[in-house]
Amino acid sequence: MQKVAINWFRKDLRLHDNPSLYYLSKLPWPIINIFILDEQENYEKPLGGASKVWLHHSLVDLNKQLDNKLLILSGNAKYIFEELLKKYQIKTISWNRCYEPWRIKRDESLKQFLEIKNVAVKSFNGSLLWEPWNILKKDSTPYKVYSPFFKRGCLCAQPPRKPLLAPEKLNLFDFKDKKSALDELKLLSSRKWAKKISKNWKISMAGAENKKKLFFSDKIFKYKNGRNFPSMNSVSGLSPYINWGQISVNELWYQCQDLLTHNPENPNITHFQSELGWREFSYNLLFHFPEISTNNFQKKFDNFPWINNKNFIKKWQKGETGYPIVDAGMKELRMTGYMHNRVRMIVGSFLVKNLLIDWKSGEDWFWDNLFDADMANNSAGWQWVGGSGADAAPYFRIFNPITQGQKFDLNGEYTKFYLPILSKLPSKFLFNPWEAPIEIREKASVFLGKNYPFPIVDVKDSRQKALKAFKSL
């Protein structure tokens, strides 16, 4: 039997700074590169629609980079490896670690199974700057507050791993009896929507590299403040690439370190690093408190009197709440598979604190529609917005969608782009069109209840209701 090594690609779809692949490239055996669509092993949260679209294009690209020798399969990983063991003498199987609770469990039992079969199993850290089990307080319990987690925990720990280069030479095993092609995974179930949301993205390693270059050459120097303004395009936009590993956070981290040597203590650069720190924090929470993806972190929220009005959920999803900044955000999500961070907070606050809908409904919708849908970030983010999370926003912090619009979308560029129907409205009324005199609305061809909805709730009333409900906990 042919001796081989297997590199199992998961959420590390890149050749550079890939510890697992790098390791195998130094061994004498030809490498079978494999990707397994294993979402059916995660009953609770199978991949969302947008994630599948991103994955599809990513796999096309990765396969190309690997000379068309990527083996793409779908199903239960254990059975798949069992089959491969019948055909090959597998010396080593190696992968980069994932941190979702279901994967940790699955990988553990898989490791045992493979070791019994005399396969050497290796796993590496390819996606976190610090391993969650290494960042603990002095009493060796995990952190629950971001600032000490990052400042004391991360920054005082061993510095992150330095990035690796792509292996110079890869001895790729030519897998002749490919059974499943990418198309059989049916990742593009709705081609029309898939096409629409992919339009603004180059979903490939080259696309990732471009976006990264663009960010580091210029945008990062306005990051700290610019990131608050959705029309400024000052955010990195790297999250989907980070999610699937086309970009390595270690590379980002050390690129920041490099920049910092020429721009010491530049607050824009350190701010971006601290955003990477938030990702670490989310993973830290998910690792130490795996229930956060389904349960309120603060138990008292289990008694919260949510009003799970289905009609409101629908309107929120479609961007028909009557609050332009909220609706624009929800349209951005459906149109591009992405939403600006500032707007994520606004639509999140609105769903939870004005519509009184459980954060899980929001989490589900984001999971299905975001290219960067990531279990750790998504649950931690929503619990933060909802007030039920670790170190969450205090309950009285309720965003006002009118004020937020006026403050962060000053000239309405963002809102008008996603809601062209409002483009002729004077900025004074852009975020509260129902308060505009009827003549002004008519002149701008805005007909409330016809081509743009009336607000579905009153923010003042609903704010008071939310405050009361939170107090009752």
Next chain:
DNA sequence: CCTGGAGTTGTCCTA
């Protein structure tokens, strides 16, 4: 065990 300071992202009212 005790103590004190601090805690991503806001809003509203009042003077």
Next chain:
DNA sequence: TTAGGACAACTCCAG
């Protein structure tokens, strides 16, 4: 028009 304080109290964390 603008700046400052109230909003509530609790838990986390380090010394």
